[in-house]
Amino acid sequence: MFATLETLETPAAILDEARMQRNILRMQGRMDTLGVRLRPHIKTSKCLQVIEAQMAAGALGVTVSTLKEAEYCFANGIADVLYAVAMAPGKLPQALALKRQGCRLGIITDSVSGAQAIVDFGQKHDEHFEVWIEIDSDGHRSGLKVNDPALLQVAQVLYGGGMQLVGVMTHAGSSYEMHSLQALQALAEQERFTCVAAAQAIRAAGLPCPQVSVGSTPTALSALNLEGVTEVRAGVYVFFDLVMHNIGVCQPEEMALSVLTTIIGHQVEKGWVITDSGWMAMSRDRGTQKQNRDFAYGQVCTIEGDCIQGALLGGVNQEHGIITFEPELGLDLAALFPIGSRLRILPNHACATGAQFPHYHACDTSGQVRTWSRLNGW
Amino acid sequence: MFATLETLETPAAILDEARMQRNILRMQGRMDTLGVRLRPHIKTSKCLQVIEAQMAAGALGVTVSTLKEAEYCFANGIADVLYAVAMAPGKLPQALALKRQGCRLGIITDSVSGAQAIVDFGQKHDEHFEVWIEIDSDGHRSGLKVNDPALLQVAQVLYGGGMQLVGVMTHAGSSYEMHSLQALQALAEQERFTCVAAAQAIRAAGLPCPQVSVGSTPTALSALNLEGVTEVRAGVYVFFDLVMHNIGVCQPEEMALSVLTTIIGHQVEKGWVITDSGWMAMSRDRGTQKQNRDFAYGQVCTIEGDCIQGALLGGVNQEHGIITFEPELGLDLAALFPIGSRLRILPNHACATGAQFPHYHACDTSGQVRTWSRLNGW
Numbered sequence: 126m127f128a129t130l131e132t133l134e135t136p137a138a139i140l141d142e143a144r145m146q147r148n149i150l151r152m153q154g155r156m157d158t159l160g161v162r163l164r165p166h167i168k169t170s171k172c173l174q175v176i177e178a179q180m181a182a183g184a185l186g187v188t189v190s191t192l193k194e195a196e197y198c199f200a201n202g203i204a205d206v207l208y209a210v211a212m213a214p215g216k217l218p219q220a221l222a223l224k225r226q227g228c229r230l231g232i233i234t235d236s237v238s239g240a241q242a243i244v245d246f247g248q249k250h251d252e253h254f255e256v257w258i259e260i261d262s263d264g265h266r267s268g269l270k271v272n273d274p275a276l277l278q279v280a281q282v283l284y285g286g287g288m289q290l291v292g293v294m295t296h297a298g299s300s301y302e303m304h305s306l307q308a309l310q311a312l313a314e315q316e317r318f319t320c321v322a323a324a325q326a327i328r329a330a331g332l333p334c335p336q337v338s339v340g341s342t343p344t345a346l347s348a349l350n351l352e353g354v355t356e357v358r359a360g361v362y363v364f365f366d367l368v369m370h371n372i373g374v375c376q377p378e379e380m381a382l383s384v385l386t387t388i389i390g391h392q393v394e395k396g397w398v399i400t401d402s403g404w405m406a407m408s409r410d411r412g413t414q415k416q417n418r419d420f421a422y423g424q425v426c427t428i429e430g431d432c433i434q435g436a437l438l439g440g441v442n443q444e445h446g447i448i449t450f451e452p453e454l455g456l457d458l459a460a461l462f463p464i465g466s467r468l469r470i471l472p473n474h475a476c477a478t479g480a481q482f483p484h485y486h487a488c489d490t491s492g493q494v495r496t497w498s499r500l501n502g503w
Numbered sequence: 504m505f506a507t508l509e510t511l512e513t514p515a516a517i518l519d520e521a522r523m524q525r526n527i528l529r530m531q532g533r534m535d536t537l538g539v540r541l542r543p544h545i546k547t548s549k550c551l552q553v554i555e556a557q558m559a560a561g562a563l564g565v566t567v568s569t570l571k572e573a574e575y576c577f578a579n580g581i582a583d584v585l586y587a588v589a590m591a592p593g594k595l596p597q598a599l600a601l602k603r604q605g606c607r608l609g610i611i612t613d614s615v616s617g618a619q620a621i622v623d624f625g626q627k628h629d630e631h632f633e634v635w636i637e638i639d640s641d642g643h644r645s646g647l648k649v650n651d652p653a654l655l656q657v658a659q660v661l662y663g664g665g666m667q668l669v670g671v672m673t674h675a676g677s678s679y680e681m682h683s684l685q686a687l688q689a690l691a692e693q694e695r696f697t698c699v700a701a702a703q704a705i706r707a708a709g710l711p712c713p714q715v716s717v718g719s720t721p722t723a724l725s726a727l728n729l730e731g732v733t734e735v736r737a738g739v740y741v742f743f744d745l746v747m748h749n750i751g752v753c754q755p756e757e758m759a760l761s762v763l764t765t766i767i768g769h770q771v772e773k774g775w776v777i778t779d780s781g782w783m784a785m786s787r788d789r790g791t792q793k794q795n796r797d798f799a800y801g802q803v804c805t806i807e808g809d810c811i812q813g814a815l816l817g818g819v820n821q822e823h824g825i826i827t828f829e830p831e832l833g834l835d836l837a838a839l840f841p842i843g844s845r846l847r848i849l850p851n852h853a854c855a856t857g858a859q860f861p862h863y864h865a866c867d868t869s870g871q872v873r874t875w876s877r878l879n880g881w
Binding site: 134135137168190191210212213215219235238239242261266267298388389390392399401404405408409410411442443444445447459463464465476477481483501502503 | 766777789822823854
């Protein structure tokens with residue numbers, strides 16, 4: 126007897142494999158058309174089966190958010206890895222160990238001090254690290270502005286210090302605050318233009334800068350032109366979620382990750398159905414709170430995955446979820462949603478919800494469920 | 504060479520063992536004075552060393568939020584376990600297995616339908632489950648109101664069906680919305696009074712109800728009188744956090760859990776210091792958002808654990824944190840907080856932040872750090 130959605134222990138993270146495959150092909154097809162490599166950010170899934178599906182579709186290398194993810198990918202045969210968080214000096218020994226094992230690990234920096242720490246450590250250990258310079262294309266978080274004099278200083282420190290100056294990279298994270306195609310197209314162009322300009326400035330100074338890497342799921346799915354860009358990084362597209370839906374780049378029917386939950390009680394006069402999917406399962410992510418449509422802690426669906434209009438996971442405690450209905454609807458909640466029956470919840474943010482689970486349960490069209498483990502921690 | 508706060512990989516969950524011990528003794532001392540048993544809720548730590556410290560101080564039994572926690576406690580010699588989430592029928596086989604191994608597992612229900620499912624399963628397997636009825640003492644979440652006719656029906660279904668009617672239990676979760684001692688004292692009395700009244704109603708109907716269990720950290724630390732109550736459940740007091748501070752039951756100097764983080768960059772003109780403690784480390788919990796004082800994603804401290812006034816973890820992405828300073832302060836952030844240096848962040852919600860980590864690093868006054876693993880998942 127194999128596990129099904131009716132027999133799995135709940136809460137459980139369910140992956141719809143067919144939807145995931147369609148999402149992978151959609152992004153890969155776009156990048157193929159635009160003529161750039163795709164380097165998926167595997168922080169969303171942290172799961173080998175998912176990463177392998179992305180590589181099989183044509184991805185060249187991966188992006189990671191921790192060195193543990195880099196070690197996981199390299200141990201599973203993926204040697205081209207970009208660690209896309211500014212390198213902390215204390216993590217250089219871990220990066221060195223990966224390089225010495227044969228991993229083609231790229232690391233990033235956005236400061237003279239950070240670059241100097243890489244050079245000092247690299248020279249001490251006779252290692253020519255492959256370094257990318259992070260560019261700030263939208264004021265979102267990290268990176269050097271293209272007109273900051275530190276940009277060429279960092280490039281000079283790295284190159285002069287014997288490191289491999291691989292290229293420039295940026296992430297237009299402010300794309301998460303948008304919700305129109307026009308705005309996304311403009312931001313994608315700004316992301317491209319700024320990063321290419323940074324590469325040109327470095328090259329004009331007589332330094333090498335062969336690679337130009339940009340990306341976020343919303344800009345990657347909106348860009349009309351990627352001239353001068355060599356690769357795109359994107360992560361959450363593989364599963365999609367309610368935040369991406371509000372931004373306008375996916376429909377609920379494309380969301381591949383949901384949380385399977387069991388009904389454990391009711392407060393009928395309040396219009397509440399109590400579930401075993403609290404914040405421990407959903408995460409505390411409220412990414413849709415500031416968007417056009419607030420989905421509270423998630424959109425409630427039938428066990429088959431069809432959205433139940435008007436049913437949101439309105440509140441969560443650690444292991445309790447509260448699905449809220451308008452009391453005026455006069456629904457017989459105890460009869461419609463009996464204790465022990467099951468539902469699925471679409472999350473606000475797939476990266477955050479996935480991280481609450483030690484494994485996914487992947488289901489295909491046969492109804493059979495397989496367990497795919499995922500990485501967590503550091 | 505042993506690990507220290509200067510050498511640990513970051514981000515890391517740091518437990519201050521002396522603070523934790525003081526928190527344990529404070530709560531246990533209060534319960535001893537009030538003449539009730541303490542049954543700590545171990546969902547906060549999910550860590551054997553922490554639970555053992557609570558038991559050593561005088562706790563009698565534990566409360567859990569998942570059956571996996573129950574299995575963990577029982578495997579480690581703790582046999583008296585209350586699973587304080589309404590029993591889903593699909594989880595009864597797991598509860599039965601624990602009972603058959605000798606665990607004194609208590610389960611709860613708050614509906615006739617839930618009670619009937621327990622009876623049906625218990626009778627089928629000749630198991631007299633120990634069942635508690637959940638009471639709603641403040642409209643917060645689950646439970647039966649004391650005047651709901653279903654209360655006696657549930658008691659009758661359980662008792663008539665051969666289950667052991669152990670008692671009534673409630674959790675005044677609305678205590679998290681308060682911030683004055685007077686309001687907390689009033690709610691603690693309401694929690695006590697309501698649960699005792701429910702027990703009296705069951706006894707008046709000729710049914711057994713020996714135990715009366717109440718609790719939340721804020722009400723447990725505020726109650727003046729627990730007459731009629733036999734045991735108290737509380738969880739987060741063992742670590743405390745910024746939400747508890749805003750409620751008024753602890754000071755920052757009592758918080759035992761913090762996240763060790765490394766500085767990886769700056770955006771000086773914005774007053775930003777970038778760290779490697781994103782939401783993956785802190786959790787997405789924004790529990791102080793609706794309280795009197797909003798601590799964003801956490802209060803920044805020195806590596807020694809002293810609060811840096813005015814420094815909050817203002818923003819987080821998956822593996823990036825942004826510490827925000829008022830630009831008007833004119834601080835030389837790159838010099839004050841150089842790349843590679845370390846800080847600690849006090850979290851909004853210790854249960855949520857702890858859950859992001861596979862283990863804690865416990866530090867004692869010697870400066871030595873030991874690794875304590877914790878449970879996650881279901």
